[in-house]
Structures are given as structure tokens and as C-alpha cells.
Amino acid sequence: MKNPWMMKGPELREEALMQTRKQHGRVVTYVVNRNANFSRVCSVGCSFCGFGKRPGTLGATSDTIDEVVGRVGQTPWVTEICLQGGIDPGLTPEYYFDLVRALREAFPKMHLHAFSPMEIDSLCEKAGCEPEEMVAKLRGAGVGSIPGTAAEILVDEVRRKISRNKLPVARWVQIVRAAHRAGLRSSATVMFGHVESWEDIRAHFTVLRLLQEETGGFTELVPLAFVPYQNRLGAILARRVGGIRVLEEKIRRRARRLYPLARMVLGDVIPNLQTSWVKLGVEGALESLSWGCNDFGGTLYEESITKASGGKHGERLEPEVIEAAIRGAGYESRQRSTLYGRAENRISLVEKSCQPTTGGHLAL
Ligand code: SF4
Known part of the structure; x- marks a missing residue:
């Protein structure tokens, strides 16, 4: 087979589609x-982020555990809760454990996909422990898997340019490896469309491949396009390339x-690729x-991170809207669990429409 890195766009996309059909029909x-x-609240200050607010500034707030439980209770039919937040120096490790336990108790059937490697790094620092101990504690409290976010581009030189305080590549790998070894699988991500070169993306893919060959713990790869509208990096890059439309x-x-x-x-090693x-x-x-x-990703119901950077595509899609979109494009849609198994507590749309909701809308 030809080297994919050398292929022209149309040929590359055609080959990728053929490969996807072989693997997933x-x-x-x-x-x-x-x-x-x-x-x-976030003390890290990534230049590409419009979400995190410096401690003590306007809008820098953290939710109480009751508030989070209350919000999740608005959508009791979901099979997964994805918990992520800024790096708030004021939140203790006990807050995280109590939050996980409270959600476990209130929604025992939901899978908890919780805390990025950056959050786990900060928890280790606060608790004075190694990642192995922290992931074991999180697992013991009820975390089921972790998001492989905070990866951005796994090249330290690029990380220094876009977020000086982000955990280094070796630390990201150490934490994800510890999670995989403790039985917590994770997604893998790559944030693209900013200062990275194709060589950087290649290096990023190599890090993911080596780790996957070692642990087999990645469930999917989720490429994340840089959202450039309301953050420092977007403003700088738009100026550099001649305007926001050129950057888009x-x-x-x-x-x-x-x-x-x-x-x-x-x-071949990470078969699931999520849009x-x-x-x-x-x-x-x-x-x-x-x-x-x-994979089409999820319903989300609440999305603050992309929205804060000026994302224009909303924050919720009902399952029936996703299914109709997938079928309308000529594919067979299938609901899955977080770990790509059968969705255990799939409920019918009729049942769902009878569930209590506060806020938002049902698209039925
Ligand atoms: S990307 Fe995460 S770590 Fe970076 S500033 Fe935003 S919330 Fe903080």
C-alpha cells in the first residue's frame, strides 16, 4: 500500500472510506x-480556550455537587455523564470523589466518563500522590473511563506555544498509561488547525500508536477542530493569516x-474514529x-467549552435527530455504550418523551 502521508486528498479520502467500510460496513x-x-475556574490559561476563567475574575465559578446532580437529573435517559471542568485551585480532591459518589448514587446506571489527564495531574498535586494511586481512587469512587483530552498536540514545543502551563507530553502519557493499566479506558484526542505542522500531527499519532500497542486502552480517536472565535490564539492566528475567513x-x-x-x-489499532x-x-x-x-459522538445536552470559544453549532442533539441524520446520509445508525458495546439502558423514544425535563426542548 502507498504511504498515506504521501497521498493526494481525493485518493486519501477514497482509501480511508474503503478502509472504514471494511472495518465497520x-x-x-x-x-x-x-x-x-x-x-x-481555571488557573492554566490556555491561549485557545474561551471557557476557563482565572480565579477571582468575573464568571469564575464552580458548581456545587447538588447543582451538578440536579442538571444531570434533567436528562435521566442518558447512558453516560462526561464530567470535565477547569483547574480550580479551590476544589479539593474530596470534592471530586464526593461528586463521583453522588452521581453514582443518584444515577447508578450511567457510566461516568470523568476527568482529563490535566485534571488528574492537578488532583495528584493536591493530594500529594502518584497517578497510579489517584486513578485507583477515582475508579474506586465510581469513575468508569476518562476523556483523553488535554492532549492538544503531543509535542512539547507546540504545547509551549499554545499553553505554557499545560502538562508535558510525558506526564500526559504517564497518566493515561496509569489509567489504562488500572482498567480505566480512555478516548484519545487531537486538536488541530492552529500552529501545528503535519510533522507534529505525525508525531502525535506516533505517541498514540505506541501507547495503544502497549495498553490497548483507547476506545476511539476524536479529532477536535480548533474553534478560533473567542480566544487569544484565534485572534492572533486570524491576524497572521489575513482574517477569520482565511483561518476557517x-x-x-x-x-x-x-x-x-x-x-x-x-x-488498525484504534478502529473507532469519532467526528x-x-x-x-x-x-x-x-x-x-x-x-x-x-462514530457520530454524543447528544451532549450541555456544552460549554466550544460555545465559550464562539462555537456556532449548538449544544444538544436529541438521539432521534442524530439517528435521522445518520440514516438520511445512507448509513445504519446504532446507539452504543461509552465503551462501544451495546447500549444497556436504551429506552424507547416514547419512554423518553415521558421523562421529566426542565429547560431545553425535545425535538419530538
Ligand atoms: S483548556 Fe482546560 S486547562 Fe486550558 S484554560 Fe481551558 S479549562 Fe483550563
């Missing part, structure tokens, strides 16, 4: 999940190459199904 999966972003186009072009490359380069309707929009996400993606 026409099935496109999705998960019924809910984000709970419990803290906007650059990000779109990068997406059209990165997704098929991910399928071709990593598909992101929050970043690309529903139309863009459907288009990416022909670039190697086999």
Missing part, C-alpha cells in the same frame, strides 16, 4: 450522553486531510463519515 454509532462542566478555510482543509489520515494511520458535530456542524459531521469516521 455502513454502521455509524453514537452515544446518548450528557456533559457536565462543573467548573469555569485553513481549519476546514486540515480537517479534510486529518480525518482520513487518522483512519489510514491508526485505524464532532459541535465543531464541524451536523452537515460537516455527516461529510466526515466519508473521510473515515464511523
